[in-house]
Amino acid sequence: MRARSVTEQARRAQIVGAAIETLAGLGYAATSFKQIAARAGLSSTGLISYHFKGKQELVDEVYRQVVRQFADFVLGFMDQSDTAAGELRAFFTANLRFMRAHRSHMVALMQVRPHVSTRGEAGDHRKMADLLRAGRRAGEFREFDADTMAIFLLALRNGVLAKAAEDAALDLDLCERELLTTVALATGAHDMT
Amino acid sequence: MRARSVTEQARRAQIVGAAIETLAGLGYAATSFKQIAARAGLSSTGLISYHFKGKQELVDEVYRQVVRQFADFVLGFMDQSDTAAGELRAFFTANLRFMRAHRSHMVALMQVRPHVSTRGEAGDHRKMADLLRAGRRAGEFREFDADTMAIFLLALRNGVLAKAAEDAALDLDLCERELLTTVALATGAHDMT
Amino acid sequence: MRARSVTEQARRAQIVGAAIETLAGLGYAATSFKQIAARAGLSSTGLISYHFKGKQELVDEVYRQVVRQFADFVLGFMDQSDTAAGELRAFFTANLRFMRAHRSHMVALMQVRPHVSTRGEAGDHRKMADLLRAGRRAGEFREFDADTMAIFLLALRNGVLAKAAEDAALDLDLCERELLTTVALATGAHDMT
Amino acid sequence: MRARSVTEQARRAQIVGAAIETLAGLGYAATSFKQIAARAGLSSTGLISYHFKGKQELVDEVYRQVVRQFADFVLGFMDQSDTAAGELRAFFTANLRFMRAHRSHMVALMQVRPHVSTRGEAGDHRKMADLLRAGRRAGEFREFDADTMAIFLLALRNGVLAKAAEDAALDLDLCERELLTTVALATGAHDMT
DNA sequence: GATGAATGAGGCTTCATTCAT
DNA sequence: TATGAATGAAGCCTCATTCAT
Numbered sequence: 001m002r003a004r005s006v007t008e009q010a011r012r013a014q015i016v017g018a019a020i021e022t023l024a025g026l027g028y029a030a031t032s033f034k035q036i037a038a039r040a041g042l043s044s045t046g047l048i049s050y051h052f053k054g055k056q057e058l059v060d061e062v063y064r065q066v067v068r069q070f071a072d073f074v075l076g077f078m079d080q081s082d083t084a085a086g087e088l089r090a091f092f093t094a095n096l097r098f099m100r101a102h103r104s105h106m107v108a109l110m111q112v113r114p115h116v117s118t119r120g121e122a123g124d125h126r127k128m129a130d131l132l133r134a135g136r137r138a139g140e141f142r143e144f145d146a147d148t149m150a151i152f153l154l155a156l157r158n159g160v161l162a163k164a165a166e167d168a169a170l171d172l173d174l175c176e177r178e179l180l181t182t183v184a185l186a187t188g189a190h191d192m193t
Numbered sequence: 194m195r196a197r198s199v200t201e202q203a204r205r206a207q208i209v210g211a212a213i214e215t216l217a218g219l220g221y222a223a224t225s226f227k228q229i230a231a232r233a234g235l236s237s238t239g240l241i242s243y244h245f246k247g248k249q250e251l252v253d254e255v256y257r258q259v260v261r262q263f264a265d266f267v268l269g270f271m272d273q274s275d276t277a278a279g280e281l282r283a284f285f286t287a288n289l290r291f292m293r294a295h296r297s298h299m300v301a302l303m304q305v306r307p308h309v310s311t312r313g314e315a316g317d318h319r320k321m322a323d324l325l326r327a328g329r330r331a332g333e334f335r336e337f338d339a340d341t342m343a344i345f346l347l348a349l350r351n352g353v354l355a356k357a358a359e360d361a362a363l364d365l366d367l368c369e370r371e372l373l374t375t376v377a378l379a380t381g382a383h384d385m386t
Numbered sequence: 387m388r389a390r391s392v393t394e395q396a397r398r399a400q401i402v403g404a405a406i407e408t409l410a411g412l413g414y415a416a417t418s419f420k421q422i423a424a425r426a427g428l429s430s431t432g433l434i435s436y437h438f439k440g441k442q443e444l445v446d447e448v449y450r451q452v453v454r455q456f457a458d459f460v461l462g463f464m465d466q467s468d469t470a471a472g473e474l475r476a477f478f479t480a481n482l483r484f485m486r487a488h489r490s491h492m493v494a495l496m497q498v499r500p501h502v503s504t505r506g507e508a509g510d511h512r513k514m515a516d517l518l519r520a521g522r523r524a525g526e527f528r529e530f531d532a533d534t535m536a537i538f539l540l541a542l543r544n545g546v547l548a549k550a551a552e553d554a555a556l557d558l559d560l561c562e563r564e565l566l567t568t569v570a571l572a573t574g575a576h577d578m579t
Numbered sequence: 580m581r582a583r584s585v586t587e588q589a590r591r592a593q594i595v596g597a598a599i600e601t602l603a604g605l606g607y608a609a610t611s612f613k614q615i616a617a618r619a620g621l622s623s624t625g626l627i628s629y630h631f632k633g634k635q636e637l638v639d640e641v642y643r644q645v646v647r648q649f650a651d652f653v654l655g656f657m658d659q660s661d662t663a664a665g666e667l668r669a670f671f672t673a674n675l676r677f678m679r680a681h682r683s684h685m686v687a688l689m690q691v692r693p694h695v696s697t698r699g700e701a702g703d704h705r706k707m708a709d710l711l712r713a714g715r716r717a718g719e720f721r722e723f724d725a726d727t728m729a730i731f732l733l734a735l736r737n738g739v740l741a742k743a744a745e746d747a748a749l750d751l752d753l754c755e756r757e758l759l760t761t762v763a764l765a766t767g768a769h770d771m772t
Numbered sequence: 773g774a775t776g777a778a779t780g781a782g783g784c785t786t787c788a789t790t791c792a793t
Numbered sequence: 794t795a796t797g798a799a800t801g802a803a804g805c806c807t808c809a810t811t812c813a814t
Contacts, residue, residue, distance in 0.1 A: 007777070029308070032804065044780055049806055051777090114307075115222070142378075148371040155352020156345055163344050178341040185335075186379045200794085226788065237796050242789055393798070415694065418783065430801055435785055437798090500693075501608070528764075534757040541738020542731055549730050564727040571721075572765045586773080612809065623775050628810055630773095 012051050012061070014040055019062050024104035028111040056117055063116045066109045073098045084135025085189040088153075089180055095157055096176045099164050107165045125150055132187070142188025153183065205244050205254070207233055212255050217297035221304040249310055256309045259302045266291045277328025278382040281346075282373055284324075288350055289369050292357050300358045318343050325380070335381025342380065349376070398437050398447070400426055405448050410490035414497040442503055449502045452495045459484045470521025471575040474539075475566055481543055482562045485550050493551045511536050518573070528574025539569065591630050591640070593619055598641050603683035607690040635696055642695045645688045652677045663714025664768040667732075668759055670710075674736050675755045678743050686744045704729050711766070721767025732762065 004012070018040035022031045033045035033055070042048070052058040077094035081087045099106050113119070129150040135141045160179065164170045183189075197205070211233030215224045226238035226248070235241070245251040270287035274280045292299050306312070322343040328334045353372065357363050376382070390398070404426035408417045419431035419441070428434070438444040463480035467473045485492050499505070515536040521527045546565065550556045569575070583591070597619030601610045612624035612634070621627070631637040656673035660666045678685050692698070708729040714720045739758065743749045762768075 005776075011777080027307075033806090034804080043778070045805075046780070046807080047778060050779095055805065144375070145367060145371055148368055149375070151353060151356050151368070152349055152372070152375055155356070156348050158352055159348020160344060163348070174338060175341055175344070178338055179345070182337070182342070182345055182379045185381065186375045188378065204794090225786075227786090235795090237798090238788075239790075239797070240795060243794075248788065391797075397798080413693075419785095420783080429799070431784075432786080432801070433799060436800095441784065497693075530761070531753060531757055534754055535761070537739060537742050537754070538735055538758070538761055541742070542734050545734020545737055546730060549734070560724060561727055561730070564724055565731070568723070568728070568731055568765045571767065572761045574764065590773090611807075613807090621774090623777090624809075625776070625811075626774060634809065 008051065011047075015042075015048055015051060015058070016062055016065055019058060020066065020105060020108040023062070023108035023111045028115060031111075059112055059115050060117055062108065063112050063119075066105050066112075069102070069105065070098055070109070073101075083140060084131055084138060085140045085184075085187070087131055088135070088183065088187070088189070092157065092179055092183060093176065095161065096164075096172055096179070099161055100172055103165070103168075106161060110162055110165050124154060128154060135187075135189075140189060144187070149187065152186070156183070201244065204240075208235075208241055208244060208251070209255050209258055211235075212251060213259065213298060213301040216255070216301035216304045221308060224304075252305055252308050253310055255301065256305050256312075259298050259305075262295070262298065263291055263302070266295075276333060277324055277331060278333045278377075278380070280324055281328070281376065281380070281382070284321075285350065285372055285376060286369065288354065289357075289365055289372070292354055293365060296358075296361075299354060303355055303358050317347060321347060328380075328382075333382060337380070345379070346376065394437065397433075401428075401434055401437060401444070402448055402451055405444060406452065406491060406494040409448070409494035409497040414501060417497075445498055445501050446503055448494065449498050449505075452491050452498075455488070455491065456484055456495070459487075469526060470517055470524060471526045471570075471573070473517055474521070474569065474573070474575070478543065478565050478569060479562065481547065482550075482558055482565070485547055486558055489551070489554075492547060496548055496551050510540060514540055521573075521575075526575060530573070535573065538572070542569070587630065590626075594621075594627055594630060594637070595641050595644055597621075598637060599645065599684060599687040602641070602687035602690045607694060610690075638691055638694050639696055641687065642691050642698075645684050645691075648681070648684065649677055649688070652681075662719060663710055663717060664719045664763075664766070666710055667714070667762065667766065667768070670707075671736065671758055671762060672755065674740065675743075675751055675758070678740055679751060682744075682747075685740060689741055689744050703733060707733060714766075714768075719768060723766070728766065731765070735762070 015036065018036045019031065022035050022039055026035065033048050037043075037045045037048060048058065052061065074091060074094040077090040077097075078087045081090050125147075129146045132141065132144075132146040132149050132153075136143070136146065156179070160175060164172060164175070208229065211229045212224065215228050215232050219228065226241050230236070230238045230241060241251065245254065267284060267287040270283040270290075271280045274283050318340075322339045325334065325337075325339040325342050325346075329336070329339065349372070353368060357365060357368070401422065404422045405417065408421050408425055412421065419434050423429075423431045423434060434444065438447065460477060460480040463476040463483075464473045467476050511533075515532045518527065518530075518532040518535055518539075522529070522532065542565070546561060550558060550561070594615065597615045598610065601614050601618050605614065612627050616622070616624045616627060627637065631640065653670060653673040656669040656676075657666045660669050704726075708725045711720065711723075711725040711728050711732075715722070715725065735758070739754060743751060743754070
């Protein structure tokens with residue numbers, strides 16, 4: 001993989017940004033190169049093809065970029081905790097906070113996810129399951145199958161974010177409080193402080 | 194809404210059926226009129242346009258039909274219970290059972306949902322919230338905000354089904370057991386028999 | 387391979403015809419769907435894609451059709467002879483006569499040949515070599531390697547046709563007389579009447 | 580025609596060389612500026628446009644250069660003979676030898692020939708016809724029309740080279756022996772030593 | 773001279789939809 | 794009703810070429 005010039009990186013970022021806006025605003029189906037080029041102020045769709053080998057590469061790049069930003073944001077919160085239960089709590093808090101701060105990125109993520117070529121979601125799942133296993137070994141959680149519980153918790157996270165993405169009026173504070181309680185009960189966490 | 198002849202209804206059903214198969218087999222993006230017509234044994238895509246005002250109407254009809262079949266299936270289970278907690282338990286059991294019995298319909302549903310014009314999901318949500326409120330009034334559940342909890346439970350349901358839809362090897366029995374326990378804990382149900 | 391309706395066959399023939407004209411008039415590089423559609427009086431290039439799976443299929447079909455017409459024409463001449471040398475003579479005569487009668491088809495053939503996916507030229511070669519072998523067994527020709535001589539004779543044929551294709555002023559009658567003599571000498575044919 | 584600096588000549592030669600490689604390796608259709616630049620180690624296709632007025636000029640230059648190299652090679656052989664028949668023999672020998680020694684140049688030539696704007700082939704033809712006329716005057720050949728025979732002999736040459744270009748397994752030694760015999764018979768050369 | 777980013781025309785293809793039969 | 798041919802818009806992509814640095 002050859003290096004990319006700074007100019008090129010800037011253009012790619014600009015295009016990815018325009019793609020994110022478009023995805024968030026119009027949905028995946030209506031996100032054509034024409035729309036993206038217009039929103040980015042480019043003179044032709046050819047420029048997009050010039051910087052990305054194909055539509056798939058752009059889509060994948062959008063996904064990677066949002067996911068990375070998202071992961072950075074979330075991990076920033078989680079590092080501060082030292083128990084598994086604490087990390088879990090931080091995980092959900094961070095997710096909702098990201099939603100508040102970067103709504104359109106979140107919506108774009110939801111739109112683009114089904115069309116990504118290689119999803120790193122297996123990673124999400126594995127990390128969550130590992131966290132749960134660690135917590136169980138430490139006696140922080142009740143007895144459950146870690147992989148299955150990981151599915152549940154990620155389902156909760158995804159569902160709540162999806163709801164928030166489509167219903168801007170949702171009360172995220174209430175959601176957050178209830179979510180933490182619910183997760184604590186579901187995992188049998190003695191203490192999630 | 195004018196009446197539809199029996200022949201027309203049959204044709205529409207045939208087309209909707211082929212659309213479901215196609216959605217389940219190829220995904221939304223690859224589900225063109227051409228594919229649907231081929232799978233339905235029709236000799237022209239024109240016939241689809243003849244019976245449906247546009248692609249949107251077909252998509253909506255697919256959604257309505259699968260949702261109705263799904264709802265019928267699920268409600269059949271729930272009628273047999275008389276406590277809210279019991280109904281909740283039946284709800285999740287029924288959902289997973291439907292997944293086992295009508296996998297392709299479920300997958301089609303997941304594919305088509307993002308493209309439906311008017312989702313009846315508000316209905317899903319309302320019903321779930323009502324059930325939860327009733328249960329709370331009866332003292333079956335712990336204290337929570339019913340609307341928020343409804344979001345959580347539907348998120349769980351959707352996430353598990355989505356997972357099952359994309360990973361055919363998922364152990365649904367294990368999932369079911371864990372899910373019932375988890376839901377009971379999350380809602381504080383004293384008894385979910 | 388499903389059957390084709392008569393209408394479809396007509397349209398395909400029309401498109402192939404327009405493609406041949408365009409190839410003969412503008413050369414391969416300038417033969418776009420747009421040009422073909424214009425020459426065929428079609429309202430859009432989409433119609434070409436409707437009748438042919440892709441450009442390659444059209445190109446192949448043009449080739450097949452011209453080659454078949456060409457082969458029919460040539461074989462019509464050759465059937466009348468009973469010696470190998472006579473057939474050879476008829477072959478060259480027929481080739482030049484076809485050039486005179488269907489110039490643009492010949493030119494189109496030259497243009498399209500390098501872009502055909504599966505050339506049946508192996509067939510040409512084999513038939514020619516078989517003819518030469520038969521003639522040698524019958525003692526009509528001198529000693530030579532049949533496969534190599536086949537290459538030579540087909541090279542002669544192709545070269546003369548190519549020359550005639552690009553130079554409309556070429557004296558084909560003179561060419562024909564000289565060619566027959568030359569081939570007779572080259573193959574050591576005792577008699578090519 | 581203004582003078583070209585030595586640097587410029589070097590660059591042009593480099594580009595032409597890369598174009599030849601590309602033509603031989605990928606065929607004309609796939610020979611874009613991008614490919615040529617990549618193979619030449621240039622970092623921009625703009626440089627090609629800078630040194631050549633347009634694609635046509637590059638194509639023509641490739642043709643000119645290969646043809647010159649080819650002509651030099653062939654003429655080197657022919658100078659050593661003093662009879663017309665001897666020169667003819669040397670001509671064919673040299674052609675096949677060039678094919679063996681510079682296969683990719685030969686293939687590139689075949690690829691590029693149809694797209695050259697002003698072919699110098701008239702020159703080839705004239706030279707061959709002159710040689711034949713000289714030979715006839717000297718009584719070395721039988722009676723024939725020199726221009727027509729020139730067409731035949733060049734057709735033979737082109738056809739054999741084309742065959743060799745597309746079929747790497749062709750036995751060139753056998754080809755050469757048969758070709759010399761055949762040409763001798765065709766031209767009625769008493770002696771082609 | 774060289775770079776690499778930008779341009780804009782043009783290519784093929786797919787699609788939902790319309791229309792005559 | 795049903796057919797299948799026709800339509801035209803829109804999509805992505807490639808290409809030679811231009812331009813500022």
